[in-house]
Amino acid sequence: MTLYDIAFMTALIFYLAAAVTFACSTVWRSQHVRGAAFVVLGIGLGSNTLAVLARGLILERWPLVNLGEFLALFAWGLALLTILLLRRPGVSAAAALASSLAAGAVGAAVLQGAAHTAVSAALQSLWLQLHVGTAVVAYGAFGLSFALAVTYLVQRRCPMRHHGLPSLQNLIHNTVRLGFFFMTLVLITGAVWAEQAWGSWWSWDPKETWALITWLVYGVYLHGLRLPRWQGRPAAWLLILGFCLTVFTLLGAGYLFPGLHQY
Amino acid sequence: MESIRRCTVRVWSLLCSAKLGLALIALLAVASAYGLLTGPWPGALPQGLLTALQVGLALNLSCCLSRQLRAATRSLSSHPSTEGRQPFAPRYGLSRSFHSLAEVDDFLTICSRRIGLRLQPPRPIRGEDLWLVHDNPLGFFGLPLLHLGLLLILIGLTLQPWLGSTRYFETTEGALLPLEEAYGYPFSLLVTNLDVLDRGNAAPEYLTHAVILEHQRPVGQADIRVNHPLQRDGVKVYQATAMFEKKLTGLLVKEEPTLPLVYAGFIVTGVGLALHYTVQPRRAWVAVNPSPDGYRLHLSLDFASPTPPKDGTVS
Numbered sequence: 001m002t003l004y005d006i007a008f009m010t011a012l013i014f015y016l017a018a019a020v021t022f023a024c025s026t027v028w029r030s031q032h033v034r035g036a037a038f039v040v041l042g043i044g045l046g047s048n049t050l051a052v053l054a055r056g057l058i059l060e061r062w063p064l065v066n067l068g069e070f071l072a073l074f075a076w077g078l079a080l081l082t083i084l085l086l087r088r089p090g091v092s093a094a095a096a097l098a099s100s101l102a103a104g105a106v107g108a109a110v111l112q113g114a115a116h117t118a119v120s121a122a123l124q125s126l127w128l129q130l131h132v133g134t135a136v137v138a139y140g141a142f143g144l145s146f147a148l149a150v151t152y153l154v155q156r157r158c159p160m161r162h163h164g165l166p167s168l169q170n171l172i173h174n175t176v177r178l179g180f181f182f183m184t185l186v187l188i189t190g191a192v193w194a195e196q197a198w199g200s201w202w203s204w205d206p207k208e209t210w211a212l213i214t215w216l217v218y219g220v221y222l223h224g225l226r227l228p229r230w231q232g233r234p235a236a237w238l239l240i241l242g243f244c245l246t247v248f249t250l251l252g253a254g255y256l257f258p259g260l261h262q263y
Numbered sequence: 264m265e266s267i268r269r270c271t272v273r274v275w276s277l278l279c280s281a282k283l284g285l286a287l288i289a290l291l292a293v294a295s296a297y298g299l300l301t302g303p304w305p306g307a308l309p310q311g312l313l314t315a316l317q318v319g320l321a322l323n324l325s326c327c328l329s330r331q332l333r334a335a336t337r338s339l340s341s342h343p344s345t346e347g348r349q350p351f352a353p354r355y356g357l358s359r360s361f362h363s364l365a366e367v368d369d370f371l372t373i374c375s376r377r378i379g380l381r382l383q384p385p386r387p388i389r390g391e392d393l394w395l396v397h398d399n400p401l402g403f404f405g406l407p408l409l410h411l412g413l414l415l416i417l418i419g420l421t422l423q424p425w426l427g428s429t430r431y432f433e434t435t436e437g438a439l440l441p442l443e444e445a446y447g448y449p450f451s452l453l454v455t456n457l458d459v460l461d462r463g464n465a466a467p468e469y470l471t472h473a474v475i476l477e478h479q480r481p482v483g484q485a486d487i488r489v490n491h492p493l494q495r496d497g498v499k500v501y502q503a504t505a506m507f508e509k510k511l512t513g514l515l516v517k518e519e520p521t522l523p524l525v526y527a528g529f530i531v532t533g534v535g536l537a538l539h540y541t542v543q544p545r546r547a548w549v550a551v552n553p554s555p556d557g558y559r560l561h562l563s564l565d566f567a568s569p570t571p572p573k574d575g576t577v578s
Contacts, residue, residue, distance in 0.1 A: 061465075118465060
């Protein structure tokens, strides 16, 4: 086992432990357990960082090239955003779900294996770092907004927790705004890079088309907030749809449809 | 005449509406998904439908943009119309009576300190006044810029098939690519050599060395490889494919006059989004009118926090 594998397995274990600890803090409503969950998540994030750095050092390149490497970074972004944005009390359930998602992403990355991928000529560009870097934040924020939307729907069914809904909606809104900003940058950096590498800034390639569809869905969410009828439950369901599309763009589009994004 | 005017207003409202924009965006998303599911893009989707959706969205964006620009410039004006309505959806409202104008001025001073926005009018209060104050004026242009950027990108995307041209050529070492004579491009290319760059762990990278010819005279040299296209006189030549064993190179020659428009759209979109998210403008609408017991002050804010002192009537 390499340092990379050990760090990755540690991250997986600690993300799972964080999910369980956050779930316990939701049930027991204990601030101490919640604090411990953040510490566990922090250790998972540290291990994830170490795994990504180790892979980069071993391969002597940026570890941003294939699906496994991106999944590891997605988990990293999601865990980091969870620590930064979900510090306030009352959202431990969302933190538990986000930690589970991070664990799932790391698990999928482990399943992908640590096989070395030869970097194609098109990927040897500064735009790779910008495109994937912005995608990590965007996808992480969308993952977090999904966890918050699910929490919102659950809390709506529980009358005792209705008082916290407006601030939860506000948090969801800010998370989506963050994700939308970075998703816009993902599309722009990808378009500029595609123009340099493939000669066309927009080719209706399956992955870029699904990324556009994802962006459009979040655009619909942000526009819909101006209409009172769209707020609340419909908006939360739209975010769940948006995250399903995000996952499909990441995992499904490349496998199901032949295209230029075969990484 | 009245019916024409009403009809025009109705059409304008429809074109400006967020609902139409949402419907078009949703249709574009569904069409994109359907187009992908039915084979290589646009699959079974008629090109005309896609263009119609793009044009519809461009029209909607233009109308939204004009409405947003109007709202932004109205917000910047310190002398709004005397219609008695605030040019924004208020999130906080206050209405209170005072015995004298000096009391009104004192109250506005206290409010200004509390909310961190100067509410006093640009000239002394005379007893029947209406004014608008704001901070961070750049923030008003975030959304208009975002929509302008998207509009530029959409125009570039829609016009590209008509204004641009793309041709693919396969050629061998030592062969002349008569772009100028046969296709009317501003130059031709003489492929002198096909090279392969060994990048260690990375996949090999192909490189086409060429001499640029204008009117059959060499005017320069070019090394064309992936991510590093040759760019000259509005024409770009990209390294597309290569079969090194057969000494065969594939070059994509592209003229795209709408590209600067699209890149401008990218920049404007990014700036607009950054402005919209980072610079939060605040607006206050203040009206002072004579009343039986002195003067009545109406204050509307487009933000809910921080709020003025609570010793007033919140509407």
